[in-house]
Amino acid sequence: MTLASLPRHQGGADGLARLLGQALLAGYWHPGETFPRERDLCEHFEVSRNQVRSALATLVALGLIERTAGRGSLVCEIGEWHLLDPLVSAWMADIEAPDPQLLREIFAFRYSAEPAVARLAARAAEAEDLERLEAAYQGMQRTAGRPEESAQHAEHDVAFHEAVYRASHNLVWRQMGHLLKPSIVALIQRSQAPLQPQRDGLGDSLARHGRLLEAIRHRDADAAEAAATDVLRRTAVDLGIVADAEAGSAWRR
Amino acid sequence: MTLASLPRHQGGADGLARLLGQALLAGYWHPGETFPRERDLCEHFEVSRNQVRSALATLVALGLIERTAGRGSLVCEIGEWHLLDPLVSAWMADIEAPDPQLLREIFAFRYSAEPAVARLAARAAEAEDLERLEAAYQGMQRTAGRPEESAQHAEHDVAFHEAVYRASHNLVWRQMGHLLKPSIVALIQRSQAPLQPQRDGLGDSLARHGRLLEAIRHRDADAAEAAATDVLRRTAVDLGIVADAEAGSAWRR
DNA sequence: CGAGGTCAAATGTCTGACATTTGTGGCGGC
DNA sequence: GCCGCCACAAATGTCAGACATTTGACCTCG
Structure with missing residues (x-):
């Protein structure tokens, strides 16, 4: 799934993490798929690489994605997601579906x-x-x-x-x-x-x-x-x- | 508590987060105390500010510390700690006390x-x-x-x-x-x-x-x-x- | 056909500078 | 003497650019 249909503007690196995290929770990407590259995220959301990396680091900490140098970012299996983390719960609470x-x-x-x-x-x-x-x-x-x-x-x-x-x-x-x-x-x-x-x-x-x-x-x-x-x-x-x-x-x- | 009695060398930013996190879990600093500043951590562990900031971001994500621009970092109350996070559990598993x-x-x-x-x-x-x-x-x-x-x-x-x-x-x-x-x-x-x-x-x-x-x-x-x-x-x-x-x-x- | 090397692509890391927020102390006015 | 305002220092937040490292794929040569 491309990121073309994701909205653009939101506040700061935390907002970006929230946007991407909710997209993951909603099944926008499926486990095993490759997550967009840093550069593409920078361009699409028009933010610095720092913010993108910070947001991605959050997603990694929550077990939503897995990153390796040279290969890119993969969406983790649902069993790996840290459902018990307050952030994940809060994000999930205001997803429509x-x-x-x-x-x-x-x-x-x-x-x-x-x-x-x-x-x-x-x-x-x-x-x-x-x-x-x-x-x-x-x-x-x-x-x-x-x-x-x-x-x-x-x-x-x-x-x-x-x-x-x-x-x-x-x-x-x-x-x-x-x-x-x-x-x-x-x-x-x-x-x-x-x-x-x-x-x-x-x-x-x-x-x-x-x-x-x-x-x-x-x-x-x-x-x-x-x-x-x-x-x-x-x-x-x-x-x-x-x-x-x-x-x-x-x-x- | 100063950080003088913490060991120096460990591997990478994850290792630093682990070291600091385990110190927090062991009660090295008490809730409400101010956590060392970025600059001091850089000097003490002889690592770049990036690694320190990455490690501190992890600690924030786990609810162990709270950071605000201009004020510094505070140790959170124990009730705020994300005990259910796998990282916290793993760290706690090999603390001596x-x-x-x-x-x-x-x-x-x-x-x-x-x-x-x-x-x-x-x-x-x-x-x-x-x-x-x-x-x-x-x-x-x-x-x-x-x-x-x-x-x-x-x-x-x-x-x-x-x-x-x-x-x-x-x-x-x-x-x-x-x-x-x-x-x-x-x-x-x-x-x-x-x-x-x-x-x-x-x-x-x-x-x-x-x-x-x-x-x-x-x-x-x-x-x-x-x-x-x-x-x-x-x-x-x-x-x-x-x-x-x-x-x-x-x-x- | 396989082993090895080379290259591009992606993430990881470093450095220095600048921006922003916060607390504090001084200064002046009332 | 008290209060409000301003300026400054200290700390974290952000940015941009370059470089390092890992990975996978392709290409070449034996």
């Missing part, structure tokens, strides 16, 4: 991980954690059911789940909160009607979030784990990550 | 996460995954009980757990396998007698790994989850992450 396979992977991770995180949160949450959860939950309440405010609703949704990760009071889990934004935002964009009336028996999303909040508030680890599973199950079923039948049996034991 | 608090955080994460990973592995493992697990397990068997081969034993230990993460067939979990190396290697270095005879009733480590392998082989998710908890529990008790009493009750439900 991220790789659906990638989204499934991220959500499958969340579906297996967040119950355990909720357990930890129920045991470790402190007053300020509960305040953050409460604030995010109220934000979700205010913006619920209004399609024109779905963007804000997603923001509060992200904040809620991030607060859960943070309440675990574990550095590693907390950093993984970065993965939430791309997952939640992209999923809402995918489903044009994010707040469709629940045609299944799983109850509405807001109430499930509320039950998770209450479980953490009461330091009930078992209830928190179950509530976290409930929050994610509907989407997991939609994405085919877990079969409808086992959503309530084998998975939860 | 990593921050013990950091190790506790990483192990606490593993203790809460690996049971869920083992569940996924039991459901998703394929033939090649079982081969990898088997090979690592046999390697652990060969090197067990021989203090002179504790390094190789640790390598096989890492390979075993990495194979479990990989067997989950989830991109995100698989990438988190990077965290295993620093965790396992550092813990073995800490306990001078890694293979001391089991004075508690938890059984020996090798047998517990074997039970995890068998559970995955038989696609028994419940047994795999329990076995993974068993593998980690002894160390978790030693580190004070979980109380001895609740190791078998509340945590496993």
